[in-house]
Amino acid sequence: xxxxxxxxxxxxxxxxxxxxxxxxxxxxxxxxxxxxxxxxxxxxxxxxxxxxxxxxxxxxxxxxxxxxxxxxxxxxxxxxxxxxxxxxxxxxxxxxxxxxxxxxxxxxxxxxxxxxxxxxxxxxxxxxxxxxxxxxxxxxxxxxxxxxxxxxxxxxxxxxxxxxxxxxxxxxxxxxxxxxxxxxxxxxxxxxxxxxxxxxxxxxxxxxxxxxxxxxxxxxxxxxxxxxxxxxxxxxxxxxxxxxxxxxxxxxxxxxxxxxxxxxxxxxxxxxxxxxxxxxxxxxxxxxxxxxxxxxxxxxxxxxxxxxxxxxxx
Amino acid sequence: xxxxxxxxxxxxxxxxxxxxxxxxxxxxxxxxxxxxxxxxxxxxxxxxxxxxxxxxxxxxxxxxxxxxxxxxxxxxxxxxxxxxxxxxxxxxxxxxxxxxxxxxxxxxxxxxxxxxxxxxxxxxxxxxxxxxxxxxxxxxxxxxxxxxxxxxxxxxxxxxxxxxxxxxxxxxxxxxxxxxxxxxxxxxxxxxxxxxxxxxxxxxxxxxxxxxxxxxxxxxxxxxxxxxxxxxxxxxxxxxxxxxxxxxxxxxxxxxxxxxxxxxxxxxxxxxxxxxxxxxxxxxxxxxxxxxxxxxxxxxxxxxxxxxxxxxxxxxxxxxxxxxxxxxxxxxxxxxxxxxxxxxxxxxxxxxxxxxxxxxxxxxxxxxxxxxxxxxxxxxxxxxxxxxxxxxxxxxxxxxxxxxxxxx
Numbered sequence: 001x002x003x004x005x006x007x008x009x010x011x012x013x014x015x016x017x018x019x020x021x022x023x024x025x026x027x028x029x030x031x032x033x034x035x036x037x038x039x040x041x042x043x044x045x046x047x048x049x050x051x052x053x054x055x056x057x058x059x060x061x062x063x064x065x066x067x068x069x070x071x072x073x074x075x076x077x078x079x080x081x082x083x084x085x086x087x088x089x090x091x092x093x094x095x096x097x098x099x100x101x102x103x104x105x106x107x108x109x110x111x112x113x114x115x116x117x118x119x120x121x122x123x124x125x126x127x128x129x130x131x132x133x134x135x136x137x138x139x140x141x142x143x144x145x146x147x148x149x150x151x152x153x154x155x156x157x158x159x160x161x162x163x164x165x166x167x168x169x170x171x172x173x174x175x176x177x178x179x180x181x182x183x184x185x186x187x188x189x190x191x192x193x194x195x196x197x198x199x200x201x202x203x204x205x206x207x208x209x210x211x212x213x214x215x216x217x218x219x220x221x222x223x224x225x226x227x228x229x230x231x232x233x234x235x236x237x238x239x240x241x242x243x244x245x246x247x248x249x250x251x252x253x254x255x256x257x258x259x260x261x262x263x264x265x266x267x268x269x270x271x272x273x274x275x276x277x278x279x280x281x282x283x284x285x286x287x288x289x290x291x292x293x294x295x296x297x298x299x300x301x302x303x304x305x306x307x308x309x310x311x312x313x314x
Numbered sequence: 315x316x317x318x319x320x321x322x323x324x325x326x327x328x329x330x331x332x333x334x335x336x337x338x339x340x341x342x343x344x345x346x347x348x349x350x351x352x353x354x355x356x357x358x359x360x361x362x363x364x365x366x367x368x369x370x371x372x373x374x375x376x377x378x379x380x381x382x383x384x385x386x387x388x389x390x391x392x393x394x395x396x397x398x399x400x401x402x403x404x405x406x407x408x409x410x411x412x413x414x415x416x417x418x419x420x421x422x423x424x425x426x427x428x429x430x431x432x433x434x435x436x437x438x439x440x441x442x443x444x445x446x447x448x449x450x451x452x453x454x455x456x457x458x459x460x461x462x463x464x465x466x467x468x469x470x471x472x473x474x475x476x477x478x479x480x481x482x483x484x485x486x487x488x489x490x491x492x493x494x495x496x497x498x499x500x501x502x503x504x505x506x507x508x509x510x511x512x513x514x515x516x517x518x519x520x521x522x523x524x525x526x527x528x529x530x531x532x533x534x535x536x537x538x539x540x541x542x543x544x545x546x547x548x549x550x551x552x553x554x555x556x557x558x559x560x561x562x563x564x565x566x567x568x569x570x571x572x573x574x575x576x577x578x579x580x581x582x583x584x585x586x587x588x589x590x591x592x593x594x595x596x597x598x599x600x601x602x603x604x605x606x607x608x609x610x611x612x613x614x615x616x617x618x619x620x621x622x623x624x625x626x627x628x629x630x631x632x633x634x635x636x637x638x639x640x641x642x643x644x645x646x647x648x649x650x651x652x653x654x655x656x657x658x659x660x661x662x663x664x665x666x667x668x669x670x671x672x673x674x675x676x677x678x679x680x681x682x683x684x685x686x687x688x689x690x691x692x693x694x695x696x697x698x699x700x701x702x703x704x705x706x707x708x709x710x711x712x713x714x715x716x717x718x719x720x721x722x
Binding site: 081086089103108 | 317333552555558560562
């Protein structure tokens with residue numbers, strides 16, 4: 001394991017509020033690891049502890065089997081962090097930003113040129129280097145934010161929601177770049193609220209809620225073992241809720257959204273037979289019916305509940 | 315580490331240079347205050363500089379006054395004699411006071427000599443009134459006292475002359491010679507200003523010498539607002555966090571902020587002194603005399619800057635929003651300024667308030683600058699103030715480093 005936490009706890013304030021509670025996490029070397037959790041679950045605190053920014057209250061963090069405290073300098077030198085906020089200087093040009101952070105990292109000579117080129121090429125910023133960051137679009141700012149995180153050619157890259165507030169094209173570009181980095185051997189620890197993104201991108205995932213790891217595994221294994229089979233009925237009209245009231249009471253029927261009904265079952269034909277009359281009514285506008293494993297989002301919601309989290313703790 | 319520190323300082327300079335609007339405020343604000351306040355307070359400081367009160371003299375006696383007496387009345391220091399037209403009366407003189415032509419008038423009665431030389435047993439109040447003094451209501455009591463004392467001395471000398479030489483023929487030699495009488499009235503009460511720089515000629519305080527140091531100190535502390543705001547923006551943007559992840563420790567980050575703003579403070583000092591020397595005289599104010607000790611100037615200016623930036627860093631690490639930084643930084647600066655003798659000169663405050671000024675670090679800075687600009691002291695004189703300011707600055711920076719370290 002690259003990163004391993006053993007009974008990791010973190011408390012804040014007085015009286016102490018536990019933000020992380022007995023967290024046991026294993027992040028394999030070379031993985032593209034998705035860390036999921038609702039707002040206030042403890043993701044940011046966990047990332048802060050793994051990157052050595054925030055001290056833990058108790059427990060252990062091991063990096064390649066060595067306690068983090070014993071190798072913090074080395075870990076920082078080989079780790080890139082891309083925070084959720086745009087951690088750059090808007091008044092400086094992209095190149096000034098890169099040069100400044102390269103200086104801060106102590107990069108010199110050919111290594112410096114090579115690393116800046118690597119960061120610029122990976123994020124395709126070549127044509128924007130002399131523009132001030134404050135003149136950039138949201139997508140370009142995100143790319144510059146990632147480029148700064150790549151300046152030390154990290155072996156481990158922490159990405160905290162790097163696709164927030166950007167257009168689909170930039171999102172696609174960033175996700176492809178991340179895959180490419182992972183293929184080159186960079187271990188990536190990735191947090192996002194976009195479940196489809198994580199499902200498509202990551203090969204390992206952990207779900208954290210209220211400071212506790214609920215589940216962690218390879219994503220395929222997870223969906224195979226934990227994900228239940230479900231029948232998804234999609235309507236062309238926003239009629240899912242209305243129809244749910246008319247259907248016989250299935251114990252595991254949920255309204256996924258205004259267009260979609262989901263029934264958790266291992267026998268889809270029984271369900272279809274029971275509601276065939278409603279399904280065949282053209283007024284209900286059934287578009288398609290699918291049967292298969294739960295999506296990551298459904299698994300996430302089934303584990304964390306669908307209530308909104310108003311008492312966020314970072 | 316030094317390369318990282320240089321990178322931080324360089325970046326801060328670039329950011330400062332790109333925010334030239336914000337930078338200009340740090341220079342224009344004190345410059346405007348220096349010019350406005352130096353002009354506005356010119357007269358207030360002038361009163362301390364030289365007394366200049368106009369008065370007149372109405373002789374109602376039938377005989378002309380002795381030349382020696384007239385000469386003495388003409389030369390009361392700080393009082394200018396305004397001549398009266400020939401047909402003047404007590405009423406016209408009173409009108410002249412009301413119209414503001416003069417502030418004081420001496421009315422000599424027609425039996426002046428007799429009244430002056432009358433000797434009686436008893437107190438002064440039983441003597442006939444020798445002369446009458448008319449005063450404008452605006453004449454302050456201490457001005458009246460100065461004038462009355464001077465007039466009394468002149469009249470006593472005349473009384474002695476008349477009494478001792480009474481009965482001698484006009485063309486005969488006086489019993490008491492004029493030179494002896496003059497010597498009788500001579501008294502030299504020397505007044506010496508005490509300055510710490512013994513070999514330096516004393517300099518008289520003027521408006522510009524008060525206002526340049528005062529508003530310079532205020533402007534130096536004013537960096538609290540831009541510095542704390544920039545610091546908070548970087549905190550909110552996550553750049554400070556990124557620097558910490560990149561192995562930059564808290565003291566280096568804080569020091570990286572201190573150095574560029576220290577340079578800004580020193581440039582502020584040069585510009586404000588230049589305004590005092592070159593611009594204020596052009597607008598009719600008095601010019602600023604450069605201090606005798608340049609080392610002293612560097613010492614107090616550096617200490618003041620350390621205090622100002624330390625305070626700014628402490629504010630930056632104690633507040634949560636830029637709004638709080640602007641409000642708290644601004645309000646505390648104004649309180650420091652009001653208490654520290656920036657807005658109201660310390661020497662016109664009541665004694666209790668003068669003692670309270672020591673609570674404000676701006677007062678320490680101002681006193682240090684005044685030691686140099688007004689008292690022309692040597693560098694040793696500013697050592698206590700420089701020490702207080704540096705200690706204050708380092709204490710604030712330590713608190714800032716502790717809080718910053720705790721936050722990240």
